[in-house]
Amino acid sequence: MPLTYVRRFATLIKFEHSVFALPFAYAAAFLAEMEVPGFWRMLWITVAMVAARSFGISLNRLIDAEIDARNPRTAGREIPAGLLKRRQVWIFALVSLGVLIWSTFNLPVITRYLWPLVIIPMVIYPYTKRWTWLCHLVLGLADGLGPVGAWVAVTGKVTWEPFLLGAGVGLWIAGFDVIYAFMDIAVDREQGLHSIPADLGENAGLWSTRAFHLLAVVLLALTGWVQGANFVYYLGVAACALLLLYENWLMRKADLTKVGVAFMTMNGIISVVFLFFTTLSLFVP
Numbered sequence: 001m002p003l004t005y006v007r008r009f010a011t012l013i014k015f016e017h018s019v020f021a022l023p024f025a026y027a028a029a030f031l032a033e034m035e036v037p038g039f040w041r042m043l044w045i046t047v048a049m050v051a052a053r054s055f056g057i058s059l060n061r062l063i064d065a066e067i068d069a070r071n072p073r074t075a076g077r078e079i080p081a082g083l084l085k086r087r088q089v090w091i092f093a094l095v096s097l098g099v100l101i102w103s104t105f106n107l108p109v110i111t112r113y114l115w116p117l118v119i120i121p122m123v124i125y126p127y128t129k130r131w132t133w134l135c136h137l138v139l140g141l142a143d144g145l146g147p148v149g150a151w152v153a154v155t156g157k158v159t160w161e162p163f164l165l166g167a168g169v170g171l172w173i174a175g176f177d178v179i180y181a182f183m184d185i186a187v188d189r190e191q192g193l194h195s196i197p198a199d200l201g202e203n204a205g206l207w208s209t210r211a212f213h214l215l216a217v218v219l220l221a222l223t224g225w226v227q228g229a230n231f232v233y234y235l236g237v238a239a240c241a242l243l244l245l246y247e248n249w250l251m252r253k254a255d256l257t258k259v260g261v262a263f264m265t266m267n268g269i270i271s272v273v274f275l276f277f278t279t280l281s282l283f284v285p
Helices: 002-012 016-034 041-061 063-069 086-104 111-128 135-156 162-192 196-200 202-229 229-249 256-283
Strands: none
Touching: 002 041, 002 086, 002 256, 016 041, 016 111, 016 135, 016 162, 016 202, 016 256, 041 063, 041 086, 041 111, 086 111, 111 135, 135 162, 135 202, 162 196, 162 202, 162 229, 162 256, 202 229, 229 256
């Protein structure tokens, strides 16, 4: 039975989607001082990232439980399906928040005061889809602060440079969240929920994704420029740009059968490719 609940909580927070978040956080930690930080620093950055993500997604599932129950695609999620009780998910979310706070006491002192700023967008995001189609950008803000936090956890200070990378990651996230929203256009319209495809149409959804991803590539390149990265880093940015181009090509006709590849497969590859080239650039003169 305990193993069953472990699986249910792992599914609740979509643990496999950590492949989106962790590589960019690690890349940020490497870019911060253009070297690989020590083992313990990286361990606590990992703990903080996993804990923050677990809190954010758990809270999202709690806030959206009734909405999920009315959507055939999400009705089988753990809370609507009765696989996990609200109380259990609340406990999990609060424990995750506690672990995040605990991790900051093993990182530079400044992180003990900044963690609430990371949490605020996570709390706001689930409600924004009830108000505005700009919800994709709020999700991007929530996820984009992850690399910024990893950067600060290495340098111990807040500077403007990590926000270039954070904005790039945020726009990348916003773009593929728009793609994800294509699956729920009809249901969102029925429930009065907002997204770019539901509010502005499929064509607007496709073009906004392209714009977000173009800006994301520019910001990733600018991050390398301000940090003095070498040509290997830019090869990684170019590879990500080509992968994003392919991702948008897959969705050029708003074909829902391609969402799985465009959303999960391609974005997982992109984040790992970016980390690989960023890491390699540190060891190539």
